Amino acid sequence: MEFSDFYKWDPNDAAGLLLMRTRRAIYKELERAYYQIGISPEQAGVFDQIATKGKATINDITRRLLREPHTILGLINRMEANGLIYKEKDPDNHSMITISLTEKGYNTYRQMLDIRKTMVKSTAVLTDDERGQLEKLLKKILDATLKRLDKKG
Numbered sequence: 351m352e353f354s355d356f357y358k359w360d361p362n363d364a365a366g367l368l369l370m371r372t373r374r375a376i377y378k379e380l381e382r383a384y385y386q387i388g389i390s391p392e393q394a395g396v397f398d399q400i401a402t403k404g405k406a407t408i409n410d411i412t413r414r415l416l417r418e419p420h421t422i423l424g425l426i427n428r429m430e431a432n433g434l435i436y437k438e439k440d441p442d443n444h445s446m447i448t449i450s451l452t453e454k455g456y457n458t459y460r461q462m463l464d465i466r467k468t469m470v471k472s473t474a475v476l477t478d479d480e481r482g483q484l485e486k487l488l489k490k491i492l493d494a495t496l497k498r499l500d501k502k503g
Contacts, residue, residue: 369491376472383469387461392417392425393434397451397459400435405450407440434458 380391389397395415400406412422426449429435434455440446451459473481 372472379469379472383465384462387458387465388432389434389458389462393429394462396422396425396429396435396449397455397462400449400451400455401459405448407446407448411449429455 377391380394384391384394392415396406396411399411399414403410408419408422408426411417411426412419415422417425426435426437430437432454433452435449436452437447437449440448473484476484
C-alpha cells in the first residue's frame with residue numbers, strides 16, 4: 351500500500367506544521383540570544399510574568415506559559431538555585447506561594463529586555479496591517495485550541 355493511498359493532504363495539517371516550525375525557529379533564535387545571559391526562553395517567560403505584577407504564583411505562570419505545574423515548579427526551583435527568584439508564603443493565603451525576583455533576577459531581567467530591544471523581531475518582515483491580521487488569526491487559533499483542551503481536560 352502506498353502512503354498516498356491512506357493519507358489525503360489536508361491544508362489544516364500544512365498550516366499547523368508551519369506554525370510549529372515557525373515557533374521552533376523563533377524559539378531557537380531566542381535561545382541563542384538569551385544564552386549570553388544564562389537564561390532560557392522559558393525562564394524569560396517566567397521573568398515576564400513576575401515582572402508584570404511584581405510577583406506571581408506557580409498557577410499564574412502555568413496558565414500563562416501553558417505548561418504543566420511540575421514543569422514550572424522544576425523551572426522555578428532552578429531559577430531559585432541560581433539566585434534569580436525567591437519564594438515566600440502569601441501572607442493572606444498560607445497555602446499559596448508567591449514568587450518574586452531577587453536583585454540578581456532584576457538585573458538579569460533588565461539584560462533580557464536590552465537583548466529584546468536589539469534583536470530583529472520575527473514579525474519585522476510584516477507590515478503593520480499584516481502584523482495586526484496575524485495577531486488576530488493566531489489569537490483565534492489559540493482561543494479555539496484552548497477551548498478544545500478545556501473540554502478534554
